[in-house]
Amino acid sequence: MMTVRKATKAARSKSTAVSEKAYNPFEIAQQQFNRIAELLGLDEPTRDFMRNPVREYHFNIPVRMDHGGMRIFRGFRVQHNDARGPCKGGVRFHPLETIDTIRALAMWMTWKCAVVDIPLGGSKGGIICDPHNLSAHEIEQLCRGWVRQISRDVGPFMDVPAPDVMTNAQDMLWMLDEFEKIHGAKYPGFITGKPVSVGGSLGRKEATGYMVIHTVREALNEMNLKPENTTASIQGFGNVAQYSLDLYHKIGGTVISISSWDPADNKTFCCRKKTGIIFDEINSITDPWGTINRRKAQDLGYEILPGEAWLEQDVDILIPAAVENQITAETAPKINPRVKLVAEGANGPTTPEGDLILDQRGISLIPDILCNAGGVTCSYFEQVQGNMNYYWEEKEVLDKLSSKMSSAFYAVREVSKRRKLPMRDSAYVLAVDRVARACKDRGWC
Ligand code: NAD
Numbered sequence: 001m002m003t004v005r006k007a008t009k010a011a012r013s014k015s016t017a018v019s020e021k022a023y024n025p026f027e028i029a030q031q032q033f034n035r036i037a038e039l040l041g042l043d044e045p046t047r048d049f050m051r052n053p054v055r056e057y058h059f060n061i062p063v064r065m066d067h068g069g070m071r072i073f074r075g076f077r078v079q080h081n082d083a084r085g086p087c088k089g090g091v092r093f094h095p096l097e098t099i100d101t102i103r104a105l106a107m108w109m110t111w112k113c114a115v116v117d118i119p120l121g122g123s124k125g126g127i128i129c130d131p132h133n134l135s136a137h138e139i140e141q142l143c144r145g146w147v148r149q150i151s152r153d154v155g156p157f158m159d160v161p162a163p164d165v166m167t168n169a170q171d172m173l174w175m176l177d178e179f180e181k182i183h184g185a186k187y188p189g190f191i192t193g194k195p196v197s198v199g200g201s202l203g204r205k206e207a208t209g210y211m212v213i214h215t216v217r218e219a220l221n222e223m224n225l226k227p228e229n230t231t232a233s234i235q236g237f238g239n240v241a242q243y244s245l246d247l248y249h250k251i252g253g254t255v256i257s258i259s260s261w262d263p264a265d266n267k268t269f270c271c272r273k274k275t276g277i278i279f280d281e282i283n284s285i286t287d288p289w290g291t292i293n294r295r296k297a298q299d300l301g302y303e304i305l306p307g308e309a310w311l312e313q314d315v316d317i318l319i320p321a322a323v324e325n326q327i328t329a330e331t332a333p334k335i336n337p338r339v340k341l342v343a344e345g346a347n348g349p350t351t352p353e354g355d356l357i358l359d360q361r362g363i364s365l366i367p368d369i370l371c372n373a374g375g376v377t378c379s380y381f382e383q384v385q386g387n388m389n390y391y392w393e394e395k396e397v398l399d400k401l402s403s404k405m406s407s408a409f410y411a412v413r414e415v416s417k418r419r420k421l422p423m424r425d426s427a428y429v430l431a432v433d434r435v436a437r438a439c440k441d442r443g444w445c
Helices: 009-022 025-040 044-051 099-115 136-150 169-183 204-222 237-250 279-283 295-297 307-312 352-360 374-387 394-419 423-441
Strands: 055-064 069-081 086-095 122-127 159-163 231-235 254-262 265-274 303-306 315-320 341-343 364-365
Touching: 009 341, 025 044, 025 099, 025 423, 044 352, 044 423, 055 099, 055 136, 069 136, 069 204, 086 099, 086 231, 086 374, 099 122, 099 374, 099 423, 122 136, 122 159, 122 307, 136 169, 136 279, 159 374, 204 237, 204 315, 204 364, 204 374, 204 394, 231 237, 231 307, 237 279, 254 279, 265 295, 265 307, 295 303, 303 307, 307 315, 364 423, 374 394, 394 423
Parallel strands: 086 122, 086 159, 231 254, 231 315, 315 341, 341 364
Antiparallel strands: 055 069, 069 122, 254 265, 265 303
16 A cells, blocks of 8 residues: 555654754755855856745645634745746645745755756745644645645746645645636646546656666666665655565565554664565555554564664665655664665655765765656656646656656766766756756846
């Protein structure tokens, strides 16, 4: 069963609390940008233009609650850069949402779209709320209220929202419906991540995980390794992890361990089977939020290990596919000496200090803005199909996705070889350069 509403409250709260204490994500995103701008020798006006979002919207969303009283929620939309095309980015629901998290994510969306060379810019939105404590009717009012406040500044040719943390296909449909009511016509290209029955794209649910493995296959090829001779350990068992495991097994690899958040215990745990995880078996004991039933896993013969054990496994490949801030100065030294490749399914799983250690240890990396970009690329395909009101077969979607991801992988690899840079810096150099050129060519800086 694949995930519906993203990330458990406990898991997100924990990771946000950690990240808030440790760092401000927007400051990190700006520092990353400054370093790459220096490498590229960008002039000051271009740096000033790209270091901050082009536009931000902050607004109130009044909702009449089921008990009859009114509650005012705070909503946001940040458009970081639209030089290469309409903005694209998810809408998050989270009780600890901050404008700086949204600014950072909007900036990262700009780079992600540029690295896979799709004609889109980057944006992100959110509402400070906890959907676990809201009824379906209240969530519907929130979705419609968010669109009412921003409807003049988003749209299929301006800024296209999508699901993100704790928002889902149903929420996207309510948002689409409100947008179409306001504008008096049908605009299926306004929003992506819709149900397939109402304008969603085939292949979207598989896109991110499958394309993580597509990039893994390209990297193994470069390393002269055959997938069938490799093993992997994955952190998480949500949408990205499940489809990564599925395709990796189909191409002959063996995943020996996966991990999950345990809301009952408020901590993570790892399930290991040295002969290989059996996907259908584990999937049948996993809830829609990617939580594995620990007791049932034990009954099925899986070893239960502490959550951190996922990166200590004797495997060739590590795939962090859960939350940010996992491969750090403290954890990176614990990575097993056999590990040759880290493929970042999650956004921001490795800190700059973690990066340095991977580099020193000679472990190859497929950085997040490349590795998990299959998701936004498929969302772009959904937007294109919606604008045409003509929908493609699943095979066509997946073939186009594979072709885009291979081109992006080799473009980043080429920068890495030519400039003798690590893969993450190479992906950023490629992306920032493309966006800077578009801004300059338009005469914006
Ligand atoms: P999800 O909510 O479907 O699954 C998250 C999984 O991580 C769950 O199995 C949960 O139990 C587990 N988890 C949570 N905290 C954990 C922890 N501390 N240790 C171990 N496991 C933990 O989420 P998803 O959609 O699979 O997204 C996972 C990551 O991939 C996120 O960083 C997300 O931003 C990124 N991403 C997702 C997509 C997409 O299309 N879904 C696209 C690009 C990037």
